Amino acid sequence: MFQASPSPVRAGSEPGRLAFESTIxxxxxxxxxxxxxEDAHLDGRIVTLDGRGLxxxxxxxxxxxxxxxxxKVAACDAVMRYGTQFSSSRAYLSAPLYRQCEERLSxxxxxxxxxxxxxxxxxxxxxxxxxxxDGDAVLYDLHVHSSVLAxxxxxxxxxxxxxxxxxxGLGHLERRARALAARHRRVFYLCDGVYSMHGSILDVQxxxxxxDRVPALSAYVDDAHGVGWSGRxxxxxxxxxxxxxxxxxxxxxxLSKAFAACGGALVFPSADLAERVLHCGSTLIFSGxxxxxxxxxxxxxALLHLSPELPPLQARLRERIAAFDDHAAREGVDVLSxxxxxxxxxxxxxxxxxxxxxxxxxxxxxxxxxxVFPAVAVGRGAVRIMLNxxxxxxxxxxxxxxxxRSLATRPSRV
Numbered sequence: 393m394f395q396a397s398p399s400p401v402r403a404g405s406e407p408g409r410l411a412f413e414s415t416i417x418x419x420x421x422x423x424x425x426x427x428x429x430e431d432a433h434l435d436g437r438i439v440t441l442d443g444r445g446l447x448x449x450x451x452x453x454x455x456x457x458x459x460x461x462x463x464k465v466a467a468c469d470a471v472m473r474y475g476t477q478f479s480s481s482r483a484y485l486s487a488p489l490y491r492q493c494e495e496r497l498s499x500x501x502x503x504x505x506x507x508x509x510x511x512x513x514x515x516x517x518x519x520x521x522x523x524x525x526d527g528d529a530v531l532y533d534l535h536v537h538s539s540v541l542a543x544x545x546x547x548x549x550x551x552x553x554x555x556x557x558x559x560x561g562l563g564h565l566e567r568r569a570r571a572l573a574a575r576h577r578r579v580f581y582l583c584d585g586v587y588s589m590h591g592s593i594l595d596v597q598x599x600x601x602x603x604d605r606v607p608a609l610s611a612y613v614d615d616a617h618g619v620g621w622s623g624r625x626x627x628x629x630x631x632x633x634x635x636x637x638x639x640x641x642x643x644x645x646x647l648s649k650a651f652a653a654c655g656g657a658l659v660f661p662s663a664d665l666a667e668r669v670l671h672c673g674s675t676l677i678f679s680g681x682x683x684x685x686x687x688x689x690x691x692x693x694a695l696l697h698l699s700p701e702l703p704p705l706q707a708r709l710r711e712r713i714a715a716f717d718d719h720a721a722r723e724g725v726d727v728l729s730x731x732x733x734x735x736x737x738x739x740x741x742x743x744x745x746x747x748x749x750x751x752x753x754x755x756x757x758x759x760x761x762x763x764v765f766p767a768v769a770v771g772r773g774a775v776r777i778m779l780n781x782x783x784x785x786x787x788x789x790x791x792x793x794x795x796x797r798s799l800a801t802r803p804s805r806v
Contacts (some may be wrong), residue, residue, distance in 0.1 A: 415743050415764055422751050424762050435459065438784035439759060446759040447787050449777045454621045454734045455705045456781035457652035462696065463689045470688025478684055482670075483677045489687035494657075496694035497645070500625040501659045504637050505666035508690075509675065510682055512616045512646045512656035513539035518673025519642065519658055520612065521546055523665075524580055528574040530554040531565060535590060537614050538766075540582050557581070559590075562598045566606060573608035583630040585643070586622075587613030588789050589767050589776070590728055591735035595620075596630050603638050610636070616646025616656070626650070626697040629674040637661050651697070653690035655682050705781060709734060712779045715788045723796035734779040737763065738795055739772070746773030752798040758791055767791060 419425035423441065430440040436459045438445045457463060470489060478487035490508060497506045509515035520543045524530060530547060532540065534556045544554045553576070555566050565581060572579045585594050594613065602607055615628040623632010630643045637643065637659060645657040660666040670676060682690070696702065716736055720727050728737035740746040744763045750762045753775070761776040768774060777791055 408563045411770070412766055415747075417537060418743075419747060419762060419764075422747055423754060424747060424750050436780070437787070438783075441495055441759070444757065446754070446757050447783070447790070449779070449783075449791055450759055451780055451782075452617070452652035452778055453652055453777070453782075454709055454780045455626075455652070457620070457650070457693060457696070457705075459653070459782075460696070461684045463652055463692045466688040466692035468683040468688075470684040474684035476683070476685075478681060480681065481677060481679075482681050486681065487684055487687060489684065489691055490682075491776055493687055493690045493694065496552045496691060496698065497657045497659075498648075500627045500694060501631050501643075501645070501657075502627070502636055504631075505660045505663045507658045507660070507666050507670050507673075507676070508682065509656045509658060509673075510679060511648070511760070512614060512644050513542065514675040514679055515644050515656035515658050516540050516543050517546075517612070518675040519644075519669045520580075520582075521550075521674065522669050523610075523612070523642065524552060525578070526550055526552065527576060528552060528578040528580060529576040531557045531568055531572070533557055533559055533584065533590075534557045535581050535584070535587050537588060537616070540584075540612075540614055559587075560592065560595065562595060562602055566602045569602070569606045569609045577608070578729035579606075579609050581609060581611045583611065583613055584617070585613050586617035586733050586735065587729075588617050588735060589763055591731060593629050593728040593731040593733060596633060596635075596718060600635065600638050600641075603640055610640040611642070613641065613643045614646075615643050617649060617733070617735065619645045620645070620650025620652075621706055626702055626706070631659065643658055647690060647693075651690075651693050653693045654686040655690060657755050658769050692804050708781050709779065712781070712783055712785065712788050715785055716777070716779060718790060719789050719792040723792055725792055725796050725799070727773060731798065736777045736779065737774045738777065739774045741773060742771050743773050746775065749795070749798050750775050753791075756794045756798075758794055760791070 416425055427441055436456050439448045457645055494506045494508050509518055515540055548554055569579045613630050615630050618629035620626040622629050639661045643659045647653045647655045713732055728739055740749055746764055750760055753760050761775045764773045
């Protein structure tokens with residue numbers, strides 16, 4: 393089984409930049425990156441490139457809600473009532489729909505305090521520098537999302553120790569956290585709920601156990617890819633299991649994927665903590681807010697998530713995930729993670745072979761994501777298939793069979 397590993401070429405180094413720039417130029421030349429859809433109207437399933445309709449396996453709108461008429465009408469209605477923009481920092485004044493959105497998101501999250509940010513990336517930049525004090529230390533999963541890693545330089549400039557932990561190594565995490573707790577007042581662990589480049593899920597129960605055994609440890613979880621399709625009310629892989637939010641855990645819900653709106657929702661165990669980040673988070677003070685259309689779609693999506701309509705949508709997606717895995721097993725196609733998520737990663741190997749596979753699928757009428765350095769380690773390329781409710785079961789079967797045909801014509805992977 394393909395296993396991602398740290399690359400000897402660092403993404404931020406000059407060799408890393410040159411390597412990636414060369415790869416992205418090759419991807420663009422083959423029509424695999426930086427494309428613009430040519431459609432006059434979109435249906436969520438097909439995109440048009442070079443005059444050809446392609447089945448799109450690159451959308452993170454897992455539940456297919458971006459085409460729901462109620463979300464569209466709510467976005468349009470918000471523009472008609474409040475204008476195309478509400479140009480004020482939240483430090484001074486928020487658009488009327490902010491309150492409704494945060495209240496409904498709180499209901500999804502079991503009544504926890506919620507602060508709505510413009511994106512999950514800006515949520516991390518707002519929250520982490522406020523939550524983590526100068527006397528604290530940070531441990532982060534080696535595969536935590538790049539948007540979380542982007543905050544580490546800010547923390548390190550303040551002299552905060554930031555160290556990586558092997559992916560999903562919660563036993564190792566406990567030992568490292570105890571060691572750091574002997575020298576630091578608190579230790580923060582940064583991780584994902586669903587790892588977007590692997591399709592694997594955080595072991596939430598095990599993490600809660602570590603938090604219970606190490607009182608100095610707190611967890612900050614980016615669950616952007618877990619929202620909507622998983623958990624009660626679509627509250628994700630961390631909050632949706634019924635155990636509630638651990639008292640030393642903060643979760644970020646992404647609203648631009650299965651939720652089909654925009655923004656990121658920071659979920660806190662206390663109102664005081666939420667208020668502190670709202671008051672002091674830099675991107676909540678100095679960056680523009682979510683605009684009326686986005687807030688209208690957010691409020692409508694939250695209402696749908698709280699309704700009886702959600703479980704059948706989740707079941708429909710699970711059916712597609714199961715169908716993919718069944719066909720993959722039958723066709724002998726490897727999948728990086730067997731966790732039940734809509735992200736299915738098919739390992740290939742070096743960058744050239746990965747691009748050739750994606751190019752072959754493009755010719756076959758199927759658009760997939762190419763996952764290469766720095767998204768994954770050098771030489772550990774994969775094609776990423778995101779399943780969603782727009783896909784038919786024939787689409788699911790078709791992508792697996794197309795991959796199997798292409799791989800059968802190439803030398804075996806090393």
